[in-house]
Amino acid sequence: MKSPLRLTGVGLRPQHYADFLEAKPAVAWVEVHSENYLQPPVNALNNLEKIRKNYPVSMHGVGLSLGSADELNWQYLHKLKELITRIDPCLISDHLSWSSINGQYLHDLLPLPYTEETMAHLVARIKQVQDYLQRQLLIENISSYVSFSQSTIPECEFINEVAAQTGCGILLDVNNVYVSGLNLGFDTNDYISKINANAVQEIHLAGFIVNTVDGKDVLIDSHSRAVVPAVWELYRETIKLLGRKPTIVEWDDNIPSIDTLFLEAQRAETIMRESYDTAKLTG
Numbered sequence: 457m458k459s460p461l462r463l464t465g466v467g468l469r470p471q472h473y474a475d476f477l478e479a480k481p482a483v484a485w486v487e488v489h490s491e492n493y494l495q496p497p498v499n500a501l502n503n504l505e506k507i508r509k510n511y512p513v514s515m516h517g518v519g520l521s522l523g524s525a526d527e528l529n530w531q532y533l534h535k536l537k538e539l540i541t542r543i544d545p546c547l548i549s550d551h552l553s554w555s556s557i558n559g560q561y562l563h564d565l566l567p568l569p570y571t572e573e574t575m576a577h578l579v580a581r582i583k584q585v586q587d588y589l590q591r592q593l594l595i596e597n598i599s600s601y602v603s604f605s606q607s608t609i610p611e612c613e614f615i616n617e618v619a620a621q622t623g624c625g626i627l628l629d630v631n632n633v634y635v636s637g638l639n640l641g642f643d644t645n646d647y648i649s650k651i652n653a654n655a656v657q658e659i660h661l662a663g664f665i666v667n668t669v670d671g672k673d674v675l676i677d678s679h680s681r682a683v684v685p686a687v688w689e690l691y692r693e694t695i696k697l698l699g700r701k702p703t704i705v706e707w708d709d710n711i712p713s714i715d716t717l718f719l720e721a722q723r724a725e726t727i728m729r730e731s732y733d734t735a736k737l738t739g
């Protein structure tokens with residue numbers, strides 16, 4: 457029998473509803489995409505409510521468009537709050553990004569210029585959202601393919617400061633740090649070492665693919681394959697630096713069997729245990 461994981465969970469996708477309802481894999485928690493349950497087929501919400509009886513559920517969204525110059529979408533927030541009341545999630549998160557303009561939503565999470573002006577805008581909006589939901593929000597660093605020449609603050613410092621000024625938490629996606637670091641040319645270990653450990657309440661892991669554009673390799677955050685060895689190493693370093701953190705393995709395309717997904721989660725749990733033991737021996 458598989459020993460139960462204590463801190464590591466997986467993204468819950470419809471392909472695995474039956475596994476979670478019947479075999480009950482021994483993961484510590486699950487995370488859902490909030491948008492899939494705001495106007496869901498009744499079946500989806502019923503399944504989630506049943507699974508919720510056996511697992512803590514985190515609600516991870518892409519719809520807040522926190523960095524946009526558009527008004528906050530109060531209709532969306534109202535539905536999100538209803539879902540929060542119904543599911544009572546352990547964590548609620550969205551992204552350090554924007555994805556709407558003049559009310560039109562794009563399919564991507566787009567990067568922001570990291571300036572004092574953007575900071576003030578984000579801080580005000582995150583406070584509004586937290587006040588309305590009466591819950592703390594976690595903000596996730598995205599995978600970036602371009603950056604703004606106007607940026608004056610490194611992303612790691614920017615996200616720390618947003619958390620300090622709003623009381624929001626950080627959802628540190630280690631794969632996104634790796635993808636952005638290689639695409640934009642920053643030092644990923646340096647980034648992780650500067651993140652405020654106390655603000656990090658969750659970590660994400662996922663797999664990426666590599667596309668060649670104009671002769672240059674571009675890492676694409678596809679969530680379509682297993683976590684790559686270099687990201688496992690960065691995760692190990694992250695745990696050493698930040699301590700053990702609740703972790704979710706995300707997998708959204710070419711979704712594998714629940715057993716494969718469980719093995720990925722188990723690997724993260726093992727790294728957490730080993731890193732903790734090492735820290736105890738050397739600390």
Ligand SMILES: [Fe+2]
Nearest residue numbers: 596629660706
């Ligand atoms: Fe993520």
